[in-house]
Amino acid sequence: xxxxxxxxxxxxxxxxxxxxxxxxxxxxxxxxxxxxxxxxxxxxxxxxxxxxxxxxxxxxxxxxxxxxxxxxxxxxxxxxxxxxxxxxxxxxxxxxxxxxxxxxxxxxxxxxxxxxxxxxxxxxxxxxxxxxxxxxxxxxxxxxxxxxxxxxxxxxxxxxxxxxxxxxxxxxxxxxxxxxxxxxxxxxxxxxxxxxxxxxxxxxxxxxxxxxxxxxxxxxxxxxxxxxxxxxxxxxxxxxxxxxxxxxxxxxxxxxxxxxxxxxxxxxxxxxxxxxxxxxxxxxxxxxxxxxxxxxxxxxxxxxxxxxxxxxxxxxxxxxxxxxxxxxxxxxxxxxxxxxxxxxxxxxxxxxxxxxxxxxxxxxxxxxxxxxxxxxxxxxxxxxxxxxxxxxxxxxxxxxxxxxxxxxxxxxxxxxxxxxxxxxxxxxxxxxxxxxxxxxxxxxxxxxxxxxxxxxxxxxxxxxxxxxxxxxxxxxxxxxxxxxxxxxxxxxxxxxxxxxxxxxxxxxxxxxxxxxxxxxxxxxxxxxxxxxxxxxxxxxxxxxxxxxxxxxxxxxxxxxxxxxxxxxxxxxxxxxxxxxxxxxxxxxxxxxxxxxxxxxxxxxxxxxxxxxxxxxxxxxxxxxxxxxxxxxxxxxxxxxxxxxxxxxxxx
Numbered sequence: 001x002x003x004x005x006x007x008x009x010x011x012x013x014x015x016x017x018x019x020x021x022x023x024x025x026x027x028x029x030x031x032x033x034x035x036x037x038x039x040x041x042x043x044x045x046x047x048x049x050x051x052x053x054x055x056x057x058x059x060x061x062x063x064x065x066x067x068x069x070x071x072x073x074x075x076x077x078x079x080x081x082x083x084x085x086x087x088x089x090x091x092x093x094x095x096x097x098x099x100x101x102x103x104x105x106x107x108x109x110x111x112x113x114x115x116x117x118x119x120x121x122x123x124x125x126x127x128x129x130x131x132x133x134x135x136x137x138x139x140x141x142x143x144x145x146x147x148x149x150x151x152x153x154x155x156x157x158x159x160x161x162x163x164x165x166x167x168x169x170x171x172x173x174x175x176x177x178x179x180x181x182x183x184x185x186x187x188x189x190x191x192x193x194x195x196x197x198x199x200x201x202x203x204x205x206x207x208x209x210x211x212x213x214x215x216x217x218x219x220x221x222x223x224x225x226x227x228x229x230x231x232x233x234x235x236x237x238x239x240x241x242x243x244x245x246x247x248x249x250x251x252x253x254x255x256x257x258x259x260x261x262x263x264x265x266x267x268x269x270x271x272x273x274x275x276x277x278x279x280x281x282x283x284x285x286x287x288x289x290x291x292x293x294x295x296x297x298x299x300x301x302x303x304x305x306x307x308x309x310x311x312x313x314x315x316x317x318x319x320x321x322x323x324x325x326x327x328x329x330x331x332x333x334x335x336x337x338x339x340x341x342x343x344x345x346x347x348x349x350x351x352x353x354x355x356x357x358x359x360x361x362x363x364x365x366x367x368x369x370x371x372x373x374x375x376x377x378x379x380x381x382x383x384x385x386x387x388x389x390x391x392x393x394x395x396x397x398x399x400x401x402x403x404x405x406x407x408x409x410x411x412x413x414x415x416x417x418x419x420x421x422x423x424x425x426x427x428x429x430x431x432x433x434x435x436x437x438x439x440x441x442x443x444x445x446x447x448x449x450x451x452x453x454x455x456x457x458x459x460x461x462x463x464x465x466x467x468x469x470x471x472x473x474x475x476x477x478x479x480x481x482x483x484x485x486x487x488x489x490x491x492x493x494x495x496x497x498x499x500x501x502x503x504x505x506x507x508x509x510x511x512x513x514x515x516x517x518x519x520x521x522x523x524x525x526x527x528x529x530x531x532x533x534x535x536x537x538x539x540x541x542x543x544x545x546x547x548x549x550x551x552x553x554x555x556x557x558x559x560x561x562x563x564x565x566x567x568x569x570x571x572x573x574x575x576x577x578x579x580x581x582x583x584x585x586x587x588x589x590x591x592x593x594x595x596x597x598x599x600x601x602x603x604x605x606x607x608x609x610x611x612x613x614x615x616x617x618x619x620x621x622x623x624x625x626x627x628x629x630x631x632x633x634x635x636x637x638x639x640x641x642x643x644x645x646x647x648x649x650x651x
Contacts, residue, residue: 004061008047014040014069020081021069022089023060027486028470030089032060035078037328039069056290060093075331076338079301083309090431092424095289095302105283106131106140108153108200113189114182115196117144117155124310131203131282146239148178150210151199153192155179202240204277204314211240255279257319257354260303261361262296263369269299270369272361273307277317286365288372301326308339316340321349321358382543383426389544390490393536394516394529400490401425405551406503407494408438408451409559415566416440418455419559422488423551434459434484435562449502452493456506459484464510488515494552496521497528504530520552576600579625586613590622601626 019039023032036042046067050058072078086094107120111127119140124130144155154161156171156179164170164183174181182192202210214237221230261272268290275283287303300322308316316339325348326332336344349355387399394400403423410416418436422429436458438451463484470485491507493499500519507515518536519528525545526535538545576587576597593611594600600608600622608619 004047004050004064007064007066009043009067011040011044014043015071016040017071018073018075018078019069019071020078020085021067022085022091023064023093024066024068025063026065027467029486030085030091031063032091032093033082033085033089035075035082037075039071043067043069056093063093075328076335079305079331079335083305086305087309095299104137104140106143106203108196110193110196110200114154114161114192116161117148117153117196117199129200131200145178146242147199147202148173149239150214150236151195151202152178152180153195153199154182156183203282211237214240253279255319255354256317257321258307258317259321259354259357259361260300260323261358261363261365262299262323263362263365264296264299265369268369268372270365270372271303272365272368274357274361274364275317276357284364286368288368295327296324297327300324301328301332304332304336308336312339313341316344318343319345319347321347321354323348323358323362383547386426386543386547389538389542390547393527393538393544394490394518396489396516398489400488400516402486402488403490403492403547403551404488405492405494405555406452406455407552407555407559408448408455409556409563410438410451411563411567415563416451417559417562417566418451419555419562420455420459421551421555421558423547426547428554432486433558435558437566448495449498452495452499453502453506456491456503457510460507460510460512463487487512491515491517492548492551492555493517493519494522494555495519500528500530518548520548522552525549576626579622581618581621586611586618589613597626 016038018035018037020033020035021039021043022030025031034042046053046057046061050061053061070081072081104119104121107118108129108131109116109118109125109127110129111125119137120128120130148155152173155173156164160171161183164174164181168184170179170181170184170186173179174184174186180187180192180195182189187195198210214233218230218233218237221227221233255276256278257276259274259276261274263270268288271287271289273285274281275285304320304322304326316336318340320336325346329346333344333346336346349358384399387401390396391399401424405421405423407419408416409419416438418438420434420436422432436455438454440450440454463486466485491503493503496519500517503517503519507513507517517530520526521528521535525540526537527545527548528535538548576582576590582590589611590600590608594603603623605616605619605623608614608622609616611619614622
């Protein structure tokens with residue numbers, strides 16, 4: 001690790017203006033992003049005696065090799081730039097708030113022609129309105145089952161909707177009036193969208209107007225002696241009231257607010273968030289993160305950045321209630337107001353119902369931290385122990401903070417592919433996984449060792465090239481994203497001594513001498529080192545062995561998935577796929593004109609050039625390529641799309 005004094009900037013060089021700074025390691029990778037009111041004051045604090053720094057901060061400054069900064073005009077700009085850089089670079093030393101579980105949302109796909117209500121997890125999609133999150137998916141389905149009596153919008157998948165449209169019969173929900181059946185034209189697209197918008201308004205907390213309107217309609221129907229209609233409306237009102245009963249009233253003034261609660265110790269911090277809409281708790285979320293040297297106000301600031309950084313409009317509520325205000329609460333408040341488009345009140349509740357609710361959320365955070373400690377006891381210690389065991393067993397100078405694992409997948413030498421997975425600090429870093437299509441020798445033949453040699457050679461040759469490109473880009477004052485420029489501390493291959501020796505030769509051929517290579521054989525789970533006659537045997541209960549097994553299994557899974565994808569594509573490909581410059585639309589145009597590859601081969605260059613999108617130059621390329629290819633595609637009727645048996649075959 002580097003000595004921080006070797007790259008410490010002179011105090012006079014650092015401005016006193018507000019700004020955002022980045023620490024980079026020796027390979028140019030951003031490892032930490034932060035902001036400050038005064039860059040000089042904040043950066044100077046990192047270069048004091050390392051013994052006085054928090055352990056995580058001390059590790060960061062030792063890992064760093066340079067620091068750079070950007071001056072901005074206001075604190076709001078600093079917040080925006082800091083969030084953008086954290087999202088872009090994903091620095092390893094910035095605190096990451098991980099959801100303590102995957103929460104389902106009730107989603108309405110307003111971006112579709114016929115909006116659909118459904119259960120959805122994962123990243124939010126544009127054009128979709130979300131309500132929740134809910135604790136359980138069955139709670140969403142119960143809510144939909146009750147609400148569809150009053151708001152009969154579609155809940156079916158695209159396949160079911162298309163099939164119903166083709167056969168002209170709605171599904172069961174359409175027959176029992178829990179869907180307005182737009183698939184068969186019972187309502188048009190605009191009417192169905194109006195139903196979806198009413199449902200969204202109801203779920204957003206504007207329930208009073210629907211209940212009042214339905215109550216008036218019930219009384220009017222009763223006065224007109226239409227008792228069956230009145231009874232049906234009465235049952236609909238009861239269904240909506242049961243939906244509302246599922247979310248308790250916590251704020252009597254119909255407030256829209258997000259309420260945060262924190263619980264922390266020396267190592268970790270737990271966060272709970274209650275979404276209150278219309279005075280009712282509409283959803284709950286939770287995070288647990290490793291505790292950095294940050295103070296509680298800094299934790300709150302970064303938490304707000306993560307929660308609201310990608311939000312806009314009504315997704316940001318009118319009130320944000322926190323246990324402690326951020327260091328620059330005014331700037332954070334202006335930033336939130338800019339996201340919403342109107343004023344957002346960021347404050348700490350002092351008394352009344354909001355203070356009581358804040359205490360309830362805080363108790364939830366305390367219980368969440370306690371559960372996390374029980375279920376993941378020793379997790380941080382275990383990862384450190386695994387890396388330390390590998391360092392000692394393999395006689396490494398430092399703990400292998402970045403490990404890359406490689407595997408080869410094929411079926412009897414065909415469709416050979418390689419995979420590269422990356423673990424940093426004992427955890428998978430999926431954004432840096434990579435896949436390789438193995439080219440083989442001149443005849444196309446290859447085996448496991450040759451494939452492993454090729455994959456490692458290509459990876460490190462490309463890495464060296466990207467380092468040079470990054471240096472050039474840095475000299476020109478621009479960032480260049482790199483995929484292979486970061487050198488691992490340890491390379492693991494799936495296999496025994498032959499695969500390990502092939503990997504070692506690849507690194508030697510490229511000129512990489514400071515990276516350790518080992519192999520993990522499946523049969524006895526022994527660890528092979530190049531040039532050694534006997535493997536390294538780790539105890540079966542070793543955390544280091546368990547980490548290597550996770551790496552090997554993940555690389556194997558990733559390689560198998562890619563191989564199956566390639567194999568599936570090869571089974572449905574044709575000779576046209578290999579013609580350079582011939583995209584999907586042009587291939588379809590050729591097949592629509594001639595019907596099969598056999599007939600395309602028989603066509604002249606002038607006939608090929610007459611196809612829309614195929615000029616004389618490309619026609620010549622097609623004729624030349626197909627003249628040496630034996631694969632054929634089935635003849636296709638250009639009007640019906642049916643296969644014609646004219647002697648063509650697909651391989």
